[in-house]
Amino acid sequence: MQFTEAPPQSLHQMTPFSNPTMNKSQIHRTLPWPGFPTSKSLGSFGDANCMEQLLVHCANAIESNDATLAQQILWVLNNVIATPDGDSNQRLTCGFLRALISRAAKTGSCKMLAAMANVHGNIAIDTHKFSIIELASFVDLTPWHRFGFTAANAAILEAVEGYSIIHIVDLSLTHCMQIPTLIDAIANRHEVPPLVKLTVATAMEDVPPKLDLSYEELGSKLVNFARSKNVMMEFRASPSGYKDGFATLIEQLRVQHLVYPESGEALVINCQMMLHYIPEETVNVAIPSANSNPYDFECSSTTSSFRTMFLKSLRSLDPTIVVLVDEDADLTSNDVVSRLRxxxxxxxxxxxxxxxxLPTGSKQRQWYEANICWKIENVIANEGFHRVERPETRSQWVQRMINADFRGISFGEDAVSEVKAMLDEHAAGWGLKKEEDNLVLTWKGHNVVFATAWLPAA
Known part of the structure; x- marks a missing residue:
């Protein structure tokens, strides 16, 4: 994706661009145009804060339908700053540049920019379909997912001690990649391992990372792996997804709980970076009776959100433990500029x-960053139910869980020790901190992913 045309008008000599309150005329006076030799001569233009401000001004121009200003800023971003094989800030900016062009094309704002996107070819992001081996290696690249797996496994093992049957409902973005290590831990912990029932939701085909085999095939592989560890496993794939708050899955669990109650069965709800795909918008609902399905709603004066309904439905199942792991960021704003920031x-x-x-040009890095570009585009270029990447911060999810009548429990010393041992296998920038009862993965001191564990409140 290259925009090499000259800008629609020539501009004055560049001055440092660092003031986030610049108005349109100031931007015109500061943007560099052809004739400036290399990005090395741009000074503050290589700074992340400058890149962010340029993107913000570009988003504002697109939203106000100022095609001339938007095109000028896009020229700077594309020809001077953003490059897919540059440093991390340049690659990040390149992802946002692509997303802004996609937004202009999808929303119809700045029709000239939309036409430019069509002229310059397909800007769709091609995400890789992973084999099982590739996905396992992908997950092992960083602690981004392994952190949650390690913390959750330790909490789950402690919660299910003494149960003869463990029913795990795995709501995981990475297609059950956590389960083999959990099965291995169960096998090593028990002389006679309990029966493990595994239920997964299958309707996540549109969200990366994507898998190149069906859930039936995946289930067969997991059952065979469990058997090799002397653990009996039953696998169920539920055709349920995030768009309606996993309503089908919840109803299936409710029926199993009411019709086929089994003594000594632990119900584990393992949520790994999937709940933020549930829509958070409020909908009109009818207040359900004690024995009714809370997803059977009709228009009324009472409003709730799918996330609230989902968590309250989980609480009604009286689970043994709920583990909630997600990214510690708030990307839910209705304002595109706020989301961009x-x-x-x-x-x-x-x-x-x-x-x-990971070296430049490696396939793993291309796959990894393509998934991040998909996330950026979904956050920036889409609205309504098409915008599914809506993480909330740890504090927001904690409040949601408390409102749904759960109480938080602390991770034990074993969990903390295992997470620290896992982090030792990765780069020195990764860290761990404990905030109240929760564990938080950090990179260079910045919060990345949180892990929380919950029991039904008394």
Whole structure:
């Protein structure tokens, strides 16, 4: 994606661009145009704060339908700053540049920019479909997912001690990649391992990372792996997804709980970076009776959100433990500029981590960063139910869980020790901190992912 045309008008000599309160005329006086030799001569233009401000001004121009200003800023971003094979900040900015062009094309604002996007080819992001081996290696690249797996496994093992049947409902973005290590831990912990029932939601095909085999095949592989560890496993795939708050899955669990109650069965709800895909908008609902399905709603004066409804439905199942792991960022704003700022100041982290161990041009880095570009585009270019990347901060999820009548429990010393041991296998920039009952993964001191564990409140 290259925009090489000259800008629509020539501009004055560049001055340093660092003031976030610049107005349009000031921007015109400061933007550099052809004739400036290299990005090395741009001084503050290589600074992340400058890149962010340019993106913000570009987003504002697109939203106000100022195609001339937007095109000028896009020229600077594309020809001077953003490059797909540059440093981490340049690659990050390149992802946002692509997303802004996509937004202009999708929303119809700045029709000239939309036409430019069509002229300059397909800007769709091609995300890789992983084999099982590739996905396992992908997950092992950083602690981004392993942190949650390690913390959750330790909490789950402690909670299910003494149960003869463990029913795990795995709501995981990485297609059950956590389960083999949990099965291995169960096998090593028990002389006679309990029966493990595994239920997964399958309707996540549109969100990366993507898998190149069906859930039936995945289930067969997991059952065979469990058998090799002398653990009996039953696998169920539920055709349920985030768009309606996993309503089908919840109803299936409710029916199993009411019709097929089994003594000694632990119900584990393992939520790994998937709940933030549930829509957070409020909908009109009817207050359900004690025995009714809370997803059977009709228009009324009472409003709730799918996330609230989902968590309250979980509480009604009286689970043994709920583990909630997610990204510690707030990308829910209805204002695209606010989302851009939040996303830019969070998603620099995966780009920065890649520079520590993956060389430019490696397939793994291309796959990893393509998934991040998909996230950026979804956050910036989409609205309504098409915008599914809506993480909330740890404090927001904690309040949601408390409102749904759960109480938080602290991770034990074993969990903390295992997470620290896992982090020792990765780059020195990763860290761990404990905030109240929760564990938080950090990169260079910045919060990345949080892990929380919950029991039904008395």
């Amino acid at each position: 939040s996303a830019f100041n969070y998603l620099w982290i995966p780009y920065d981590t890649m520079d520590t161990f």
